[in-house]
Amino acid sequence: MTYCVGLRLNRGLVFMSDTRTNAGVDNISVFKKMHSWVIPGERVITMMTAGNLATTQAIISTLDERSKAPADRKPSILEAPSMFQVARLVGETVREEIHTNSFEGQEADSSFNATLIVGGQIKGSDPRLFMIYPEGNFIEASAETPFFQIGETKYGRPILVRVYDPDMSFEDAVKLMLVSFDSTIKANLSVGLPLDLQVYENDSFQVAREQRIALDDPYYNQISTGWGEALKEAFKSLPDFTF
Amino acid sequence: MTYCVGLRLNRGLVFMSDTRTNAGVDNISVFKKMHSWVIPGERVITMMTAGNLATTQAIISTLDERSKAPADRKPSILEAPSMFQVARLVGETVREEIHTNSFEGQEADSSFNATLIVGGQIKGSDPRLFMIYPEGNFIEASAETPFFQIGETKYGRPILVRVYDPDMSFEDAVKLMLVSFDSTIKANLSVGLPLDLQVYENDSFQVAREQRIALDDPYYNQISTGWGEALKEAFKSLPDFTF
Numbered sequence A, B: 001m002t003y004c005v006g007l008r009l010n011r012g013l014v015f016m017s018d019t020r021t022n023a024g025v026d027n028i029s030v031f032k033k034m035h036s037w038v039i040p041g042e043r044v045i046t047m048m049t050a051g052n053l054a055t056t057q058a059i060i061s062t063l064d065e066r067s068k069a070p071a072d073r074k075p076s077i078l079e080a081p082s083m084f085q086v087a088r089l090v091g092e093t094v095r096e097e098i099h100t101n102s103f104e105g106q107e108a109d110s111s112f113n114a115t116l117i118v119g120g121q122i123k124g125s126d127p128r129l130f131m132i133y134p135e136g137n138f139i140e141a142s143a144e145t146p147f148f149q150i151g152e153t154k155y156g157r158p159i160l161v162r163v164y165d166p167d168m169s170f171e172d173a174v175k176l177m178l179v180s181f182d183s184t185i186k187a188n189l190s191v192g193l194p195l196d197l198q199v200y201e202n203d204s205f206q207v208a209r210e211q212r213i214a215l216d217d218p219y220y221n222q223i224s225t226g227w228g229e230a231l232k233e234a235f236k237s238l239p240d241f242t243f
Helices: A053-068 A083-104 A157-163 A170-187 A218-237 B053-068 B083-104 B157-163 B170-187 B218-237
Strands: A003-009 A012-017 A020-022 A028-030 A034-039 A043-051 A114-122 A128-132 A138-140 A147-151 A195-201 A207-213 B003-008 B012-017 B020-022 B028-030 B034-039 B043-051 B114-122 B128-132 B138-140 B147-151 B195-201 B207-213
Touching: A003 A043, A003 A114, A003 A128, A003 A170, A012 A043, A012 A114, A012 A170, A034 A053, A034 A195, A043 A053, A043 A083, A043 A147, A043 A195, A053 A083, A053 A114, A083 A114, A083 A128, A083 A138, A114 A147, A114 A195, A128 A147, A147 A157, A157 A170, A157 B157, A157 B170, A157 B218, A170 A195, A170 A207, A170 A218, A170 B157, A170 B218, A218 B157, A218 B170, A218 B218, B003 B043, B003 B114, B003 B128, B003 B170, B012 B043, B012 B114, B012 B170, B034 B053, B034 B195, B043 B053, B043 B083, B043 B147, B043 B195, B053 B083, B053 B114, B083 B114, B083 B128, B083 B138, B114 B147, B114 B195, B128 B147, B147 B157, B157 B170, B170 B195, B170 B207, B170 B218
Parallel strands: none
Antiparallel strands: A003 A012, A003 A147, A012 A195, A020 A028, A034 A043, A043 A114, A114 A128, A128 A138, A195 A207, B003 B012, B003 B147, B012 B195, B020 B028, B034 B043, B043 B114, B114 B128, B128 B138, B195 B207
16 A cells, blocks of 8 residues: 645645555565656656556656657657646556556456556646546546545545645645654554655745655654644543533 | 444443445435344343445344244354354354355345444353454454444544543543544545444443434534544644754
8 A cells, every 4th residue: 555645735735655565564665656857947747656566667667768858758748738738648658557557468466556646837837736547537636625645545534634724834734744644654554654745835846845754753753652642632622421 | 334333441332333324325324233132131232233234134133033032043142151152153144144145146236245343241251342254253352452443444543543541431432432433424425424322331231321323413513523623723732843
């Protein structure tokens, strides 16, 4: 499994992903699931991947190869005129990759599926955030649904739903995501540290912040231990039940 | 889907279940998923069911029919000498029912699976709590794993893990379960009110409390609206992130 969250705020986009991959509980590894393509001053595109590792790596590599010499290798996400066209291109790549493995490859126990979160901004238009399905189609974040989760989404969802606010600061958004990740990590062995964090500020056309949060990160550990206590206090603050 | 929780406390057992069943989003109904068999002063057995409704109803009806005239219709859960034997008997019934439908019945789109939580006490031994799998085998709650969830378990799990305490009062346990149910209901349309609640006090050999919590229950609504605020306060109380 995997856990990734992409958040759309009024001031920009925030991305967080875990790095654990597993093929059974005795075969776990660390792989980066967050990838960016930047032309400073012109565009920033960030993707996070969940699903079959071979599929997601192939998707990222295909997109990346084409971006190395965009003039020769089309279609490149570095030449796409809008984030919508980027999402379309990624969706097509996802569809092709899954199709190749599923219908022309060997039989496999696990499915070849992949789901992606793609966000960023291209000069001349607003920042946008998409979730791309294994079928290659996609949906866009909106005021009503301002964030996307992929992978093991359920444990960490209630806190996002309750605390998210479009006006929140980047710092609060990171704190919120860390609580959501901590709830997930505590419940599901297939999601694990280190975490990758990236912040994009509207109209900056560069990555504002990029950080890896390691197992021994003191702030993460403060959140992880503090949240249990904070929840207990919150619970106590509610009116008591009487029969 | 369904959501049921069975909690083992030092002072007794607490059960809560939702009542929503669905076969598609346009076919939802209310069915009781909590069933009890009581011989006052001698035994209390409570079950909660998740899974295919036809299967779970057949399981409950089979067990119930046998209990009506236990002398004639064996094996009856009212004659089983221990909670372990009750769990075994329920497990066998689950296995038989699923087997009948799966192998001798028609093909169906959905699976015939069912999962149960079974708890109670029989005079002469301690109260016990079991989770019974569709395969008919089962596990028992212990000090390390003092509660079981069935159905849509993930959204409501983090709060149970963080706040549960074996010494807590029945009132606090109900409050905790309501928060867990509220998080689930807010996230998953297939879990819905009314909720059924039952409390069993150790060595009482009768149901201490039984209650249905309806959609307009003022306490539930207090918890449901208050929890959002309480979570935000808890969130604020954590140290802030800085880049």
